[in-house]
Amino acid sequence: MTEAAEISHLKLLAKRHARASRVALHEALNFIAIHLGFSNWTQLVTANKSGWVPSPEQVVSIEAMVACHVSPADFKTGSADASTRRWEYLEQAEQSQIRGHAYRLQLGLDDVIIAGDGWSITVPENPSARATVRTSAEADDQSPVFDPDFLEEALSLANHRMAQVRGKISTDWPRRSTKPDGKGRSRHPLWDRDSDTWFCLHCNGKITGDQIAQNLWHCPACGASPVDIFDTAFWCEDEGKSLPPIGAKAKSDTRKPEFHVVDDRPKLELNERNIVLLMRSALLDDATSISERLGALLAEITVDEDND
């Protein structure tokens, strides 16, 4: 490749990266320059004029980074080597072990779920929603998710996977959907409408163009999905003019996961119908002749209020 071709290839990668990670193009250019050992893009271009070109390995590592859509924050401090190791780690992440506990990492309708024996962690697609940790009632005490180091590692794996999912979503959407213009107008990814104010059909929240773009078109107040977000509150008489902005409601601590104990053991609920069924099958079990079996099938069984 000629020098000019190398630079235009890096520019193309920067554009992809800007789109996927929802940052301005100049930030993406600087990010690539820093990754290649320069302090910013201008310095890289100057070096290129005096004959510097990235090595094929460097280009491959930038391509890998952009393909995986990871937020620049993860790489600002990391060396190229650390980044490569991290990619290898992520590649194997679908099924592996954390501190001796086996897990599976998978996608479910754009939520990321990491799960092992008796535990699971869900990181929702909605950026303002908290992760949920579920443990089964049976294994509750011994579950590895109660070890803070284990939990942190598992969460970080799931969060990295989620960064890729969100990067993919942003790339599929129009650029304006994740990067509002100078007037704060953003484009709805599904309706193809531009506005600086949006309304949530679910909670009547009035949301700015920046807020909704940042939250990937999920309502920052109630978590409603993009299909419930509109540029006019057509369900209000004044089309939403009197609705209050969501403001501080949107600010919640999303870093700490929520814990739930789930009793997933099969249970027999002792209601009248089930008791009658149990009694009848016991009678059938005991029946030794056809007439006793008929008797068991036809017997009238009544259950009183105390389930006797």
Ligand SMILES: [Zn+2]
């Ligand atoms: Zn809402």
